[in-house]
Amino acid sequence: AQSVTQLGSHVSVSEGALVLLRCNYSSSVPPYLFWYVQYPNQGLQLLLKYTSAATLVKGINGFEAEFKKSETSFHLTKPSAHMSDAAEYFCAVNTGRRALTFGSGTRLQVQP
C-alpha cells in the first residue's frame, strides 16, 4: 500500500520568509515522490520529483525537496516566499502502481 500525509491544510507565511510544507509517505517499497502545485482555477502542474537519484531535488520557481528515508519524509521548501507562490500544493507517491496517490493538499498563503 502507498499513502502520503500532508501536515497542515493551511500554511501562512510572510513574503520573503521561509516556506516549509510537510509530507510524509508510507510505502512498502522504494517510492517515487512528487510535489504538484495548483494555482487558482487551474489544473495541477509538476513542481518536482524524486526518482531515486539525488535525495535533494530542485524544482521550478526556486522550490526544492529532500528525500529522507529514515524519516519517511519529502518536505518542500523555498528560502524566500513570493506572493506568486500562493497556491495549493500536493504531495504524491507512486510505488509502481499505475496511478499516483495524492495527499490532501496544503494551501499556502503569502502575506505582504
Next chain:
Amino acid sequence: GAGVSQSPSNKVTEKGKDVELRCDPISGHTALYWYRQSLGQGLEFLIYFQGNSAPDKSGLPSDRFSAERTGGSVSTLTIQRTQQEDSAVYLCASSDSASGIIGELFFGEGSRLTVL
C-alpha cells in the same frame, strides 16, 4: 491542442440526472487518468487507461460511475443518477508511457460538477 482539454468546465445538474464529462488528452499520450477533487479533500483516483490494456477501475466509487476511452484518445466519464455527494471537480490527466510510470502527469483544468 497543446494541453489536456476538458469539457464542460462547469456543469450544474439536478439530482438524479446523468452527466458526461469529456477529456481530450495531449496528442500521443498513451495513458489517461481521471481523478476527483472534492472541497477540502485531496485528489481521489477514479480510473486509469493505458493503451489497449484493460482499464484500472479500482477507484470508481460506485457502479453509477463509468468511463470509456475511444480510439486510444478522447475519454468520457459518465455519472448516472447523480447525487449531491458527486459534486466535485473532476480532473483528467495524461502522460506518455515512460513518464506515466514515474508519475509525471499533465492535468487539464478540470470540470466542476455541481449537483443540486
